[in-house]
Amino acid sequence: MSRPTVNDIAREAGVSLATVDRVLNARPGVRAKTILAVNDAIARLGYVRDLAAANLARSRSYRMVVLLPDSDSQFVHTLAAALQEAAALAAASRTEMDLRRYPPEDMHVLAAHLAGLQPDAVAGVALMAPETPVVRDAVRALRLRGVPVVALGSDLPNAGRDHFVGIDSHAAGRTAGVLMGRFCRGLTGRVLVIADSMLLRDSIERRRGFDEVMLADFPALEVLPTVETHGAPDMLRAVVGERIAATPDLAGIYLLASGHRALAGLLRDRGLLGRFTVIGHELTPHSRAALLAGHLDAVIAQNPGHLARSALRVLRAKADRAPIDEGQEQLRIEVVIRENLPADPAETRRADAA
Amino acid sequence: MSRPTVNDIAREAGVSLATVDRVLNARPGVRAKTILAVNDAIARLGYVRDLAAANLARSRSYRMVVLLPDSDSQFVHTLAAALQEAAALAAASRTEMDLRRYPPEDMHVLAAHLAGLQPDAVAGVALMAPETPVVRDAVRALRLRGVPVVALGSDLPNAGRDHFVGIDSHAAGRTAGVLMGRFCRGLTGRVLVIADSMLLRDSIERRRGFDEVMLADFPALEVLPTVETHGAPDMLRAVVGERIAATPDLAGIYLLASGHRALAGLLRDRGLLGRFTVIGHELTPHSRAALLAGHLDAVIAQNPGHLARSALRVLRAKADRAPIDEGQEQLRIEVVIRENLPADPAETRRADAA
DNA sequence: GAATTTTTGAGGTACGTTCCTCATTTTCAA
DNA sequence: TTGAAAATGAGGAACGTACCTCAAAAATTC
Structure with a gap:
């Protein structure tokens, strides 16, 4: 009728509760034959250990x-x-x-x-x-x-x-590459890549995936060497500003890590917002704002x-x-654009409070 | 030291265990004042109900x-x-x-x-x-x-x-629209929309979202009336085949619901694979295969x-x-392309078994 | 076949909560 | 002030498992 318990197993296997417990918890002192008998009973009854009770008893x-x-x-x-x-x-x-x-x-x-x-x-x-x-x-x-x-x-x-x-950084970079290539369909030009530091494994792998795709599938776009900003907004404005000025046929910008706000500020000041396809990583308040404002075309993200x-x-x-339930723990490489931007958790909380 | 229990609350609040229980489980027969006292104690001690024990006791x-x-x-x-x-x-x-x-x-x-x-x-x-x-x-x-x-x-x-x-079907349709529009950048032409039946709310809303975006943001693309297939592959081949032949400037195909396999078959037979941007919904073995083969450019999906x-x-x-933990229960509108296709769960299982 | 070791049984307590009963106290209205 | 109603207390059983001890039975070794 209801779920079988350890006592049911004991009865079914014709052993005592203590023995069932020994088998279940892999304690020593049980003959191989008995272990088999118990496991048989477990299988026959379709016993599933009640985790709630087990954890309670363990009081661990x-x-x-x-x-x-x-x-x-x-x-x-x-x-x-x-x-x-x-x-x-x-x-x-x-x-x-x-x-x-x-x-x-x-x-x-x-x-x-x-x-x-x-x-x-x-x-x-x-x-x-x-x-x-x-x-x-x-x-x-x-x-x-x-x-x-x-x-x-x-x-x-x-x-x-x-x-x-x-998520797999290499695949994330490839995804960014495909979006960049497709969003720039029909264009011939160059793509600027901005990173905090190319010493970080993630950035290296993203860049590698990105390059692979661009080289193989979008030959009309040339990917420029990475510009490193070391996380400093000033540095970004200076170096990227110079690079933009020097690249008349700039088609896209790929932001490998942080710098969404600084980049948006730079583009705004120069009146260049919306001129290039901009793709970045991770959904943060800044990148969210940039997506909503239309300064950013897509973000490759993982759900924090x-x-x-x-x-x-x-x-x-x-x-x-x-x-481990692999299916559940498998993180997805999310593609976020303005239209599928999830509700801001902070917003939701505010609405709940009201 | 260790986690406070209901007994600790009783002591802290100066009431009996029975009263704490009444408050915790919203049972009647407690004065408002007492309820407050108990809740105060709960807050002071930072009590968190032990779910394992609670569920066990409920034995529900x-x-x-x-x-x-x-x-x-x-x-x-x-x-x-x-x-x-x-x-x-x-x-x-x-x-x-x-x-x-x-x-x-x-x-x-x-x-x-x-x-x-x-x-x-x-x-x-x-x-x-x-x-x-x-x-x-x-x-x-x-x-x-x-x-x-x-x-x-x-x-x-x-x-x-x-x-x-x-997921919100309207937003999903908008997402499909943006991808269609952007993947067709620079093209002027028409977009074919295929549905099982336009009586289904989901299809209606997806189509509405799709149209909104196309009309507002991609005026170079004209969206054709929906072709209904009623889930029948033969019907799809016949009707869609006729429509494709009649539309020389076809730029994209939007598959509102099922039919990935039939469409791929039709396009293959006519030698049209890869000629149009094709966007669909839901990740299934068929759409997965189509993505991998390159017959399908993107899928808007929810994680089953x-x-x-x-x-x-x-x-x-x-x-x-x-x-309810809203954050956890919020389904994402996933954009899936070949590069961010998650591992096939069936494949993973097979690999585990080996 | 005796001595020793290994395996098994029986029974208990504990985990933290729920939910029950019954007695007692407090509160409020008549 | 009394009587009824409402609130509270005290205690205990139960949920299913873990883990402990001690005794009894079975298997193994010499």
Whole structure:
């Protein structure tokens, strides 16, 4: 009738509750034959462990440490907010989050942070960091001490992280390339690429994907060398301004990372708004505003809420040694234009309050 | 130190456990003043109800009925599979799903189905159906009997559903319009629109959004009247074939609903593959194949897995009278092109098995 | 076949909440 | 001031699982 319980399994398998428990929780002291009998009964009855009861009985709680760079990037801010929100929800299932920031320029501080984590006090770690040797070693050491590690937003493939939550930067760059090429259909000209720094793996991969597509499919467009702004708006205005002036046949601008506001300001001042196809990454208040105003044609994004929830869910699964629902944790490479811009979460909250 | 429990609240508020329980579960028989005192204590302690324990104690299980049209549409198939998968996961939290099909041509059968549901045996209903008067009345009656109803994929705004899980068809149509217009940059010509039936609300709204954008922003493109195929591939080949022949300056084709395979076949036979910009809706095995082959330029989609999980989560929240996390339940209008095509879930499973 | 080890059984407590009963106290209106 | 009604307290059982102990049974070794 109703769902079978451990007691039903015991009866069905003709063993005691204690034995069923030993099998279910992989405790020692059970003959292989008995294990099989129990598993048989489980399969016959279609037993599914009641997670609610199990977690309650364990009375275990999970402290997840999340490490983000302490940069003033809007994406990081948005992600931090999404993480807080996800953590508030996760609190109902005994998961708490400890969100920490580290100075983005010094990976030794991050490594020291990781080295200082006590395995018995931390159920898992999610971090967003570039894969430098220092970080790689720190992550490896942490995993050796038994702490699951999830790479957040930016992958750490060679650090042996347990999971990566985020999108494939190379495919994201390709997507940007296709949109740029198609939005510029019929045009012959050049495309300017702007990055914070080409030392970051994400930017490199985006650029690589972008170039691949442009070269193969849109030969009428020539992609210029990357202009680096180091996150400084002034630098962007100066360098990009000079480049625009020097490129009469400019068809498009590809913004690899941040700088939406500075670029919009520059174009506005020069009366160039809407003259080029502009494509960028990540949905932030600035890029959202630019999309709405029509200064920006498309954004390639990942959903920060999804990113945050996935990170916590995956860490929880890893901590429980439970399987992961790949379908649910697969982040999508979103293409956002003005028409499919999702409602602003801040707006929604304001409307709710009213 | 550790998380506060109901007992801590009782102590903090200076009342008994029974009173705390009455307040927490909105049971009658507590003075307003006392309620305030308890809520104060809750806020002071930062109490968060332990869902695991609460659900266990309730030992309530939730039977959700999901009703889908028994059409051979690939989207419905995909959604059904996603629902089964979501239900398997939800089983761990005492939620089971009863997926039923109804003949798509007869809303009276659906209405009878709804009328036959026992409120005490069903915790909630999700249904995908056009908003005919019969359906509207059946939904209203069901809600009056206390069963939460969620509209799935296609909204039922005038039936008073508790929630809509899906995307805004009008905005989806606008998105399709912008892509069509931009992908056809520089061209002057006509756009063919193909629908199963223009009696379906979704198709009407998509078309309306599409037209708005085309008219306002892309005057060089003229949108032709909708061709209806009634879901029949033969009909599509015949009618669309004739229309294509009659339209020498055809620039694009907008597929409002199904028919990806038939259209690809038709274009292939005539040697017209890749000649027009083709934009469609929903990611299915057929549209996926067409994207990969390059016969289809973009698809406007909603994530069926997300749709399924949202539906079950929202029903559960409604059944518990719990608040809904809007951010999480907000479906995105996805733009899918070849470069950001998510991994095929079937492929992933096969790879896992290997 | 005795001694030892391994496996199994029986029974209990705990987790944090829900929901019940019954007794007692407080409040309010007549 | 009294009587009825409303509010509160005290206590306990239950949900399904985890985890503990101790005793009994079975299997293994010499």
